[in-house]
Amino acid sequence: MTAVERTDHRSAEEIGRTERGPRPVPPLGEQRAAADLSHVDTKLANGLRVLAVRKDTVPLVELRLSIPFAGTDPLHPATAEVLAETIITGTARRDRVAIDTELALIGGELSTVVDPERLAVSASALASGLPTLLDVLADLLTEASYADAEVARESARLIERLAIARTQPRTIAREALQRRRYGNHPATFEVPQAEDVAKVDPAGVRQLHADSVLPKNSTMVIVGDIDPEQVVADLERALSGWASDKAATVLPDLPELTGGDVLLVPRPGAVQSQLRLSAQALRRTDPRYAHLQLANLAYGGYFSSRLVENIREDKGYTYSAHSGFEFTGNSATLLVDADTATDVTAAALLETRYELARLGLVPPTADEVESVRQYAIGSLGISTSSQTGLAGQLSALAQAGLGFEWLAGHPERLAAVTAEEVAEAALDFFAPNRFTGVVVGDAETIGRRLQSLGGVTIGEV
Amino acid sequence: MAVPELHRFKLDNGLRVVLAPDPTAPVVGVSVHYDVGFRSEPEGRTGFAHLFEHLMFQGSESLEKLAHFRHVQSSGGTFNGSTHPDYTDYYEVLPAAALERALFLEADRMRAPKLTQENLANQIDVVKEEIRLNVLNRPYGGFPWILLPPVLYSTFANAHNGYGDFVDLEQATLDDCAAFFDTFYAPANAVLTVAGDFEVDRARELVERHFGDVPFRPAPPRRSFAEPRPTEELRGHHTDPHAPLPALAVGYRMPDPVGELDAYLANLVLAGILTDGDGSRLQQRLVHRDAIVTDIGAGAGLFGPFEARDPDTFSITAIHAPDVTGDRVLKAIDEEIDLLAATPPDARELARVTSRWVAGMHSEHDRMVSRTLALGAFELLYGDASLVHGLADRFAAVTADDVAAAAKALRPDSRAVLVVQPEQGGSK
Numbered sequence: 001m002t003a004v005e006r007t008d009h010r011s012a013e014e015i016g017r018t019e020r021g022p023r024p025v026p027p028l029g030e031q032r033a034a035a036d037l038s039h040v041d042t043k044l045a046n047g048l049r050v051l052a053v054r055k056d057t058v059p060l061v062e063l064r065l066s067i068p069f070a071g072t073d074p075l076h077p078a079t080a081e082v083l084a085e086t087i088i089t090g091t092a093r094r095d096r097v098a099i100d101t102e103l104a105l106i107g108g109e110l111s112t113v114v115d116p117e118r119l120a121v122s123a124s125a126l127a128s129g130l131p132t133l134l135d136v137l138a139d140l141l142t143e144a145s146y147a148d149a150e151v152a153r154e155s156a157r158l159i160e161r162l163a164i165a166r167t168q169p170r171t172i173a174r175e176a177l178q179r180r181r182y183g184n185h186p187a188t189f190e191v192p193q194a195e196d197v198a199k200v201d202p203a204g205v206r207q208l209h210a211d212s213v214l215p216k217n218s219t220m221v222i223v224g225d226i227d228p229e230q231v232v233a234d235l236e237r238a239l240s241g242w243a244s245d246k247a248a249t250v251l252p253d254l255p256e257l258t259g260g261d262v263l264l265v266p267r268p269g270a271v272q273s274q275l276r277l278s279a280q281a282l283r284r285t286d287p288r289y290a291h292l293q294l295a296n297l298a299y300g301g302y303f304s305s306r307l308v309e310n311i312r313e314d315k316g317y318t319y320s321a322h323s324g325f326e327f328t329g330n331s332a333t334l335l336v337d338a339d340t341a342t343d344v345t346a347a348a349l350l351e352t353r354y355e356l357a358r359l360g361l362v363p364p365t366a367d368e369v370e371s372v373r374q375y376a377i378g379s380l381g382i383s384t385s386s387q388t389g390l391a392g393q394l395s396a397l398a399q400a401g402l403g404f405e406w407l408a409g410h411p412e413r414l415a416a417v418t419a420e421e422v423a424e425a426a427l428d429f430f431a432p433n434r435f436t437g438v439v440v441g442d443a444e445t446i447g448r449r450l451q452s453l454g455g456v457t458i459g460e461v
Numbered sequence: 462m463a464v465p466e467l468h469r470f471k472l473d474n475g476l477r478v479v480l481a482p483d484p485t486a487p488v489v490g491v492s493v494h495y496d497v498g499f500r501s502e503p504e505g506r507t508g509f510a511h512l513f514e515h516l517m518f519q520g521s522e523s524l525e526k527l528a529h530f531r532h533v534q535s536s537g538g539t540f541n542g543s544t545h546p547d548y549t550d551y552y553e554v555l556p557a558a559a560l561e562r563a564l565f566l567e568a569d570r571m572r573a574p575k576l577t578q579e580n581l582a583n584q585i586d587v588v589k590e591e592i593r594l595n596v597l598n599r600p601y602g603g604f605p606w607i608l609l610p611p612v613l614y615s616t617f618a619n620a621h622n623g624y625g626d627f628v629d630l631e632q633a634t635l636d637d638c639a640a641f642f643d644t645f646y647a648p649a650n651a652v653l654t655v656a657g658d659f660e661v662d663r664a665r666e667l668v669e670r671h672f673g674d675v676p677f678r679p680a681p682p683r684r685s686f687a688e689p690r691p692t693e694e695l696r697g698h699h700t701d702p703h704a705p706l707p708a709l710a711v712g713y714r715m716p717d718p719v720g721e722l723d724a725y726l727a728n729l730v731l732a733g734i735l736t737d738g739d740g741s742r743l744q745q746r747l748v749h750r751d752a753i754v755t756d757i758g759a760g761a762g763l764f765g766p767f768e769a770r771d772p773d774t775f776s777i778t779a780i781h782a783p784d785v786t787g788d789r790v791l792k793a794i795d796e797e798i799d800l801l802a803a804t805p806p807d808a809r810e811l812a813r814v815t816s817r818w819v820a821g822m823h824s825e826h827d828r829m830v831s832r833t834l835a836l837g838a839f840e841l842l843y844g845d846a847s848l849v850h851g852l853a854d855r856f857a858a859v860t861a862d863d864v865a866a867a868a869k870a871l872r873p874d875s876r877a878v879l880v881v882q883p884e885q886g887g888s889k
Contacts, residue, residue: 107820317585378537
């Protein structure tokens, strides 16, 4: 120990007690409701649904545009990824440096990301810069030029990034899970193949933009220090040139998930394993959604859940364990994930399945239900108390055809759920045989023990 | 915008308190910053400050193991803690109705945490999994924050791995924990911050009620971590078993973040001019024109600015193609830095960086958790939480000549260069 540390310190036991002894935890005070925010939910002439909300906590504006972007062409994932990387690299009026400079001068950021379901544009700026932001956005949507040199350079960078992504354990596990769950459904191809990216040409990207970057079926959320009515009028004007008779392409429905063996995917020499289990769940519009939401929180949806308390806080098998919902098109699934040390992987899977079964057979107690209820209501209020959080929540809801009213009404729905309803949802949706999944890890070390559990297959997906 | 209201005071036991009321949403943030980070760790106990952070969640006199998590979450709140070079923070964000409960929870573990052998063993396992997840099992794990300091610095305090070596972690004893707590976790060595929806008088009374009888212990004398700057270019190599592409990190010493704040801010502007956005100098040159790197970034502090006292690190990192040598990347970086040192940026180039930074600060402080933590960190490191609100103006006052001077100080003969090579045979 260095000289600075106290040599006359108390023992651990002395530190842990005082003369007065343990004290009671104070009760909660009275909770004030969140302010009602003025908003407009409408459709522009071009078919784009716009949800604009005034929230003036800081002089910023947050924008989220979501364009359904599915495709069945084998080159679609690669072309879509190149499009997302190059859409901000130039238009007829602006080159890439001009775009970045105009955005920078209004404190703006603009980024794009694509997945098998959607092309998403996220942007923010000082509220005073909104006219510039909308002008740049409209320019990109209608006049993106995809210059040959930019497409070639961004494709090359993308190939390098893909090489990095494919060495990330979480990416490897995600690809394996998607194939395990959905086979060759387009939803499976979240990360394109490098050899496909090499085949993408500028003409193909321009064609994809013309065919697919479309306002009908798309949604835009704007949250910030704005006047919602005025913003809608500004958008109508700024985006008048973005129009088409066709509608953006929606991902085909996912097949219903059924239970099945966990597949062990070998990753020789790995010091950690990725556990990923999944089962069919309910959409937000289902009357039982709030019941299942609370059941999920009790299982593994927050830190005080049964899964985390078991495999992290009791047994130390993992740093992170979690379960949550995934919403894709008309489908909703539950996803359980944990990364565990190699030598305790089988034991962690055993405990994970044990907790799945126990949730139905020994359902959450009244205390557990109250705890998850307060957490669900409180964390929703916290996450929507910032502009970025509110914009993100509303964007997800808008994509599901819901809006501000759903968000405002959700605390009440959560408040009304009974312990019996949570127990029913737990029994119906968390039965271990409803789940399928993968374990990625060092098969040589973990294979024998995993197989001894049953319900485990070894091999490539 | 009006400057937000701040109230600062000190309890008799030495605890510094910052109250930052804001009624715009019925939410509160509570944080405690202790003036101890991984630079304070004893030799042979790498990773100890972070391990100790885990232990502080494992129960106290009034709260069984797991009760802390349950009380925060069943009140509708979220929580976490994090360990930095020069401080460790603990925080919760909750519905406003839970303010007193949050103060109680923080006070109880400041007064009497329950440190047990069983919890220590369990959290050593959890921390080892955290390290496997974030360092050992992933490409570029620990790059550059664990790998660069041992090249740039020579003292144990500045150079060692803040996540810790498994051997050191496994040897940590309960008595180490007790000594660490009694030394560093005194109220006089901490800052309590409360932000959000509350009445100031009521909050002051609650703070007194819950923290007032935590006994005084003297704060430890603050150690200096100063060491001489390098007098030559220092080189280090690391072989990464997972990385598919080579990478490069360049580390420079910076002006004292506290004593020379304006010069430090000039380095932040410099980082923006070098790598923030497609129009920045190094992005234009290395990513788009020469096309020799996949990505490049520059910044002050290895986790971000304003989280360390002197000495602090300015770093530039790049991932590049295997057929490009690290020295070629380095040469291009040096040329651009020389150019900037010789010809200061114009007003528009400065405005690009300033506007983005101002917007970024607004956005950060719109999130209750970030605002609470920023106020606490500034009170602890700078002795003045209100600096947070003046930062944007001081940032905007940085001149082109200041930036050129900052660029000039990034000297090749006084820096560290870390080269990361993929393991022979490529990634696995």
